[in-house]
Amino acid sequence: MTGNGSLPTMKDVARSAGVALGTVSKVFNNIPVGDSYRQRVLEAADRLGYQVNNYARGLKTNRTYAVAFIVPNLELPFFAILTQNICQALERRGYRMILALTDFSPDTEQSCVRMAQQNKVDGIIGLTYNPNLHLKDSIPFVSFDRYFSSSIPCVASDNFGGGQMAAEKLIELGCRKLLFLRIGSSVSGETDKRGDGFEVCCRAKGFPCDSLRLFNEDGYEPFKEFLAAHIHDGKLDYDGIFCASDGLAMAIRANLAEWGILVPRDVQIIGFDGIPVWGSGLPCSTIVQPVAQLAETCVDIVLKEDRTEQPSLICLPVCYASGGTTRDS
Amino acid sequence: MTGNGSLPTMKDVARSAGVALGTVSKVFNNIPVGDSYRQRVLEAADRLGYQVNNYARGLKTNRTYAVAFIVPNLELPFFAILTQNICQALERRGYRMILALTDFSPDTEQSCVRMAQQNKVDGIIGLTYNPNLHLKDSIPFVSFDRYFSSSIPCVASDNFGGGQMAAEKLIELGCRKLLFLRIGSSVSGETDKRGDGFEVCCRAKGFPCDSLRLFNEDGYEPFKEFLAAHIHDGKLDYDGIFCASDGLAMAIRANLAEWGILVPRDVQIIGFDGIPVWGSGLPCSTIVQPVAQLAETCVDIVLKEDRTEQPSLICLPVCYASGGTTRDS
DNA sequence: TTGTAAGCGTTATCAC
DNA sequence: GTGATAACGCTTACAA
Numbered sequence: 252m253t254g255n256g257s258l259p260t261m262k263d264v265a266r267s268a269g270v271a272l273g274t275v276s277k278v279f280n281n282i283p284v285g286d287s288y289r290q291r292v293l294e295a296a297d298r299l300g301y302q303v304n305n306y307a308r309g310l311k312t313n314r315t316y317a318v319a320f321i322v323p324n325l326e327l328p329f330f331a332i333l334t335q336n337i338c339q340a341l342e343r344r345g346y347r348m349i350l351a352l353t354d355f356s357p358d359t360e361q362s363c364v365r366m367a368q369q370n371k372v373d374g375i376i377g378l379t380y381n382p383n384l385h386l387k388d389s390i391p392f393v394s395f396d397r398y399f400s401s402s403i404p405c406v407a408s409d410n411f412g413g414g415q416m417a418a419e420k421l422i423e424l425g426c427r428k429l430l431f432l433r434i435g436s437s438v439s440g441e442t443d444k445r446g447d448g449f450e451v452c453c454r455a456k457g458f459p460c461d462s463l464r465l466f467n468e469d470g471y472e473p474f475k476e477f478l479a480a481h482i483h484d485g486k487l488d489y490d491g492i493f494c495a496s497d498g499l500a501m502a503i504r505a506n507l508a509e510w511g512i513l514v515p516r517d518v519q520i521i522g523f524d525g526i527p528v529w530g531s532g533l534p535c536s537t538i539v540q541p542v543a544q545l546a547e548t549c550v551d552i553v554l555k556e557d558r559t560e561q562p563s564l565i566c567l568p569v570c571y572a573s574g575g576t577t578r579d580s
Numbered sequence: 581m582t583g584n585g586s587l588p589t590m591k592d593v594a595r596s597a598g599v600a601l602g603t604v605s606k607v608f609n610n611i612p613v614g615d616s617y618r619q620r621v622l623e624a625a626d627r628l629g630y631q632v633n634n635y636a637r638g639l640k641t642n643r644t645y646a647v648a649f650i651v652p653n654l655e656l657p658f659f660a661i662l663t664q665n666i667c668q669a670l671e672r673r674g675y676r677m678i679l680a681l682t683d684f685s686p687d688t689e690q691s692c693v694r695m696a697q698q699n700k701v702d703g704i705i706g707l708t709y710n711p712n713l714h715l716k717d718s719i720p721f722v723s724f725d726r727y728f729s730s731s732i733p734c735v736a737s738d739n740f741g742g743g744q745m746a747a748e749k750l751i752e753l754g755c756r757k758l759l760f761l762r763i764g765s766s767v768s769g770e771t772d773k774r775g776d777g778f779e780v781c782c783r784a785k786g787f788p789c790d791s792l793r794l795f796n797e798d799g800y801e802p803f804k805e806f807l808a809a810h811i812h813d814g815k816l817d818y819d820g821i822f823c824a825s826d827g828l829a830m831a832i833r834a835n836l837a838e839w840g841i842l843v844p845r846d847v848q849i850i851g852f853d854g855i856p857v858w859g860s861g862l863p864c865s866t867i868v869q870p871v872a873q874l875a876e877t878c879v880d881i882v883l884k885e886d887r888t889e890q891p892s893l894i895c896l897p898v899c900y901a902s903g904g905t906t907r908d909s
Numbered sequence: 910t911t912g913t914a915a916g917c918g919t920t921a922t923c924a925c
Numbered sequence: 926g927t928g929a930t931a932a933c934g935c936t937t938a939c940a941a
């Protein structure tokens with residue numbers, strides 16, 4: 252204790268150890284110092300319960316060892332797991348994560364960026380939808396799943412390739428009448444390519460492919476109406492469906508069940524994401540995103556000192572995994 | 581721009597606005613200042629793209645408007661949703677969350693606490709398992725789901741009541757041979773009371789109740805063996821199971837399915853948590869934790885200035901929700 | 910190798 | 926109401 256009620260400072264440690272202030276600082280920065288001095292300092296620090304004040308340190312060094320991660324929410328399993336992996340990747344490097352949730356609001360996204368800047372974070376990783384997010388170029392920014400410009404690195408899965416993979420798989424499994432379904436932000440992003448890859452591949456292989464692309468604002472109703480319109484005599488017009496997310500795949504499956512249409516007996520479905528459900532494994536057959544590598548990549552790039560020579564778009568390979576909604580298990 | 585490459589400071593704003601440094605500070609702290617001055621300052625700040633440096637501010641004021649949240653991971657839906665709700669509750673109050681993941685490691689938990697202290701957070705909310713976590717009493721700490729001592733507030737659901745509720749419900753639904761299953765940390769915590777409440781209630785109502793309580797280290801194998809040992813001629817010895825989490829409930833259901841035992845036809849199951857799965861609603865019938873209120877409560881307490889008169893344990897009411905694994909829908 | 914002193918960007922206390 | 930000036934706790938030349 253310092254006598255007054257507040258926390259001990261370096262000055263207190265120095266006094267208690269009987270050394271100069273600078274010496275204490277050196278000890279805590281791993282700068283060579285006489286062994287007996289180091290000893291005394293460490294003991295004094297321990298005795299006083301001293302810890303470096305990162306705020307004072309950051310003020311001097313301009314490095315805070317904090318990175319902000321901006322994401323809509325943690326309700327979607329993919330968002331939660333991505334957040335977890337990025338947080339762990341940061342921790343491994345001695346950085347901390349400031350978590351900022353936006354609930355898809357462009358205004359909130361912007362104010363999160365402001366907050367991050369004000370907190371002098373060393374970098375920002377953002378999964379955002381605001382089409383004209385205003386970024387200070389003084390803080391490194393890495394965008395997840397959305398391409399801004401060549402000067403802002405974007406990290407994503409190989410969404411196009413994943414779509415192709417889904418098409419190939421469904422066709423290989425005997426599907427001939429294919430359908431693509433998605434619901435998501437009306438702001439275009441990398442994930443849109445999932446459907447593009449799927450459709451391109453279907454066409455290339457000579458099979459018809461319909462698609463229904465909705466925006467979040469639309470809600471699920473249109474899906475139900477669409478399916479209802481494509482069921483005749485208890486049979487669905489399609490035998491293979493590719494959904495842009497596993498959650499959507501599960502919702503579609505549940506809706507079809509109400510019509511007595513069973514998966515994978517009557518129609519095979521492939522989703523996208525591949526996050527296992529705790530206690531019950533993969534929710535469906537799916538294109539698996541390489542979450543751990545995506546996280547590592549974001550962190551690597553955002554922390555990279557040398558900001559010239561940054562790639563502007565990095566796509567990581569996905570893979571297919573069977574999960575009970577296709578006839579291959 | 582300031583001429584040199586770095587960010588503008590208050591000094592720059594003052595110079596550019598032609599006012600004194602202190603005046604600028606006052607403007608940004610909402611301290612009364614002549615209107616024309618305020619105008620000039622705001623304009624200059626805008627022109628320069630100035631933002632208050634929270635690190636410098638924190639150094640002076642000893643308030644960082646940051647709270648650390650320590651949690652094992654975001655894989656368990658309950659953890660993810662709790663994290664989301666706490667983060668939102670903090671954002672609403674103008675605070676940011678520093679997220680620290682521990683993966684259940686006691687050492688990591690301790691180092692997260694150290695990190696938080698070093699970052700001079702205004703408070704710590706912790707979902708931890710380290711039985712002798714060392715806390716500085718200079719930083720407010722709120723424990724989730726685990727009681728430390730009367731001086732450290734603990735927030736939890738009414739786990740005991742939830743267990744009772746599950747028993748009552750199963751009995752009401754006709755179950756007579758009851759079973760309680762749990763897997764979790766070997767460090768005791770509030771969640772242990774789920775089973776206690778269940779067993780107490782079963783006994784009080786005069787129905788037999790078995791239970792199998794495992795630790796994470798044990799893995800799932802013992803559950804499978806237990807169930808196998810209690811299946812005779814394709815029939816399970818129990819007709820009602822209460823699982824300490826929804827994830828476990830789903831795992832048990834899947835295991836029973838392998839034996840041809842169907843839920844809820846042959847046995848009814850109630851889980852605990854009540855986090856809906858994106859795209860498919862509740863995973864099972866369950867005791868729902870009031871996540872939003874739990875989060876609000878944690879944040880309220882951790883930010884409360886007056887630290888005398890804090891309750892040492894707050895239990896929030898749970899409720900039952902049917903989700904397809906009981907015969908009441 | 911050790912000690913000294915000048916800031917880092919704010920806030921807060923004073924005279925004016 | 927406004928404008929110097931001294932901290933806040935630390936890092937980092939630079940001098941000893």
